[in-house]
Amino acid sequence: MPILFELKSKPGLPLDVRNLVPDSVKEMTPTQIGNLEIGLGNRSVPVSQWFDVSGESGDAEVVFQGSLENVHAIGHSMSCGKIEVRGSTGRHVGASMSGGEIVVDGDVSDYPGYEMQGGTIVVRGDAGDHVGGCYPGAKYGMNRGVILIAGSAGKGLGYRMRRGTIVVGGDVADHTAWQMRAGTIIVFGKCSGWVGVDMRRGTIIVQESFPMPQTFAEGPQVVVPVVAMLDRWLAGVCDRYGISVPSIAASSVRTWHGDALAGGRGELLVAMTR
Secondary structure, three states, X not given: OOXXXXXXXXXXXXXXXXOOOXXXXXXXOHHHHHOOXXXXXXXXXXXXXXXXXXXXXXXXXXXXXXXXXXXXXXXXXXXXXXXXXXXXXXXXXXXXXXXXXXXXXXXXXXXXXXXXXXXXXEEOOOOOOOOOOOOOOOOOOOOOOEEEEOOXXXXXXXXXXXXXXXXXXXXXXXXXXXXXXXXXXXXXXXXXXXXXXXXXXXXXXXXOOOXXXXXXXXXXXXXXXXXXXXXXXXXXHHHHHOOOOOOOOOOEEEEEEEOHHHOXXXXXXXEEOO
């Protein structure tokens, strides 16, 4: 039986629950967990003030339930286990996580997967800005792991991404893959402006054409076997989590290379429909 955190009422101030991860609470009783402190605005309060806690100790699965839009940092720095979020939630979901999985049955706000080092984040709704990015001054953003968003995502997705995979079933806003260092981004919907600006390496796969940055050079239309491999992998992931995103329906891809101002070793692949 998972450890259940049921929110008593919607907080008027940001509620930071970064310490309520399976790593920390799996060996605690509900009473012990209720005595832990979490952040409310600029002060600390006991968990029991805001959550009804139930479940059994020893279980590495945590469930959050309630009106969680102002509850932030769920799964921050987690390294094992599973977190299920029943509803939409706030910022910094899975930031700095290195393992385990987070499944959100709703939307997430800004900064999900910030500087994550491993693990999986699945969002059945939409995501806000700066998915898989990094904090100001940091060298790299997301450096391993998988982020799967069934809906759309905001601006700055994959900022300074170093490794890992981000999949978006819907649209993305401006500055996707800005300063991308490596890794893979797949977008099934429409891309807004400034895709791949200042990217050094990495792969972006899109389903719909859009005006390419002038610093990208067009290459040939080719068959890329790895696209079919990614399609099979993605089908398995979607089946596991019970979500639906389109297939990478392509017999070949149009290739673009850039950003020329950053070495030109990144690739942008536009899937050509069968």
